[in-house]
Amino acid sequence: MSPTISQIKDWLDAEVLTGSEALERSISMAHSADLMSDVLAFSHSDSILLTGLSNPQVVRTAEVAGILGVVFVRGKRPAQVVVELAEEYGLPLMVTNLSMFDAVGLLFARGLRGWSLVEPGSAA
Amino acid sequence: MSAEDGQGEAAPEYLQSFTIVGGDFAAAGSVSIAAKNLLKAVGFPAPVLRRVAIVAFEAEMNVVMYGGGGELAVYLSPTTVRLVISDQGPGIGDLELAMQEGWSTATPQMREMGFGAGMGLPNIKKNSDRLTIDTAPGKGTRLQVEIDLP
Numbered sequence: 644m645s646p647t648i649s650q651i652k653d654w655l656d657a658e659v660l661t662g663s664e665a666l667e668r669s670i671s672m673a674h675s676a677d678l679m680s681d682v683l684a685f686s687h688s689d690s691i692l693l694t695g696l697s698n699p700q701v702v703r704t705a706e707v708a709g710i711l712g713v714v715f716v717r718g719k720r721p722a723q724v725v726v727e728l729a730e731e732y733g734l735p736l737m738v739t740n741l742s743m744f745d746a747v748g749l750l751f752a753r754g755l756r757g758w759s760l761v762e763p764g765s766a767a
Numbered sequence: 768m769s770a771e772d773g774q775g776e777a778a779p780e781y782l783q784s785f786t787i788v789g790g791d792f793a794a795a796g797s798v799s800i801a802a803k804n805l806l807k808a809v810g811f812p813a814p815v816l817r818r819v820a821i822v823a824f825e826a827e828m829n830v831v832m833y834g835g836g837g838e839l840a841v842y843l844s845p846t847t848v849r850l851v852i853s854d855q856g857p858g859i860g861d862l863e864l865a866m867q868e869g870w871s872t873a874t875p876q877m878r879e880m881g882f883g884a885g886m887g888l889p890n891i892k893k894n895s896d897r898l899t900i901d902t903a904p905g906k907g908t909r910l911q912v913e914i915d916l917p
């Protein structure tokens with residue numbers, strides 16, 4: 644199950660803020676968190692990140708963790724400086740009006756999984 | 768670096784250092800990404816780059832949040848990358864406690880940014896092959912991390 648960012652965008656009825664040239668990247672896992680330390684500790688590279696935060700550290704965390712795209716939930720739009728930072732890294736950013744729960748549920752229903760089901764041992 | 772490194776293997780040689788500005792939350796993390804890009808240019812494989820970047824990033828956030836500013840220095844040998852992250856801040860009184868997952872003195876502002884869950888130091892340890900921390904109240908904090916190349 645490795646959808647493209649473009650497919651995820653459609654499923655979440657999301658708007659692309661930057662990175663439209665990278666939407667054909669395929670995503671192997673998803674991670675949702677408002678805690679960036681959790682992303683750094685548990686996410687895998689080649690994941691999509693869903694978050695309710697929209698500060699510059701979200702974009703830097705994604706860049707550090709090898710995240711391929713970020714979805715901001717419940718219509719949380721980042722400031723222009725954050726969008727520009729993502730542009731610099733070539734990191735696609737999207738915003739959806741869905742809540743975290745609903746966005747995550749829709750992606751799970753489409754077959755995407757997080758690390759604890761894909762690689763249960765990887766928390767060690 | 769000097770005599771302390773002589774252990775048979777070639778000691779990592781100084782490559783570059785970066786200044787970390789204390790309290791600058793808007794810029795926090797940029798130094799780690801610069802260091803990551805430096806090592807990417809050197810030709811590091813992605814999985815090692817990721818570990819190095821994660822360690823650097825959590826350490827940099829700590830220097831920004833608690834250390835009042837400091838420095839990240841990168842050293843390299845054919846087998847190892849060494850990061851030295853240092854500050855002249857308040858130091859850590861009880862290091863054993865600080866190493867425990869969930870222990871944190873972060874302010875609400877830091878938590879709002881997605882940090883301050885007490886997971887930084889444990890995750891630095893998890894991603895490093897060797898970690899040394901020198902710290903004492905009033906004496907600042909110095910992390911030396913080594914990550915071996917595959």
Ligand SMILES: Nc1ncnc2c1ncn2[C@@H]1O[C@H](COP(=O)(O)OP(=O)(O)O)[C@@H](O)[C@H]1O
Pocket residue numbers: 680825829830833834854856857858859865866870871872873882883884885886887888889908
């Ligand atoms: N460079 C530092 N200078 C002073 N105190 C620090 C430093 N780094 C970490 N600490 C202390 O150790 C605690 C745990 O750090 P860490 O594991 O990174 O978690 P967090 O940053 O989420 O609090 C911090 O809350 C802080 O009290």
Ligand SMILES: [Mg+2]
Pocket residue numbers: 825828829882883886887888
């Ligand atoms: Mg920390």
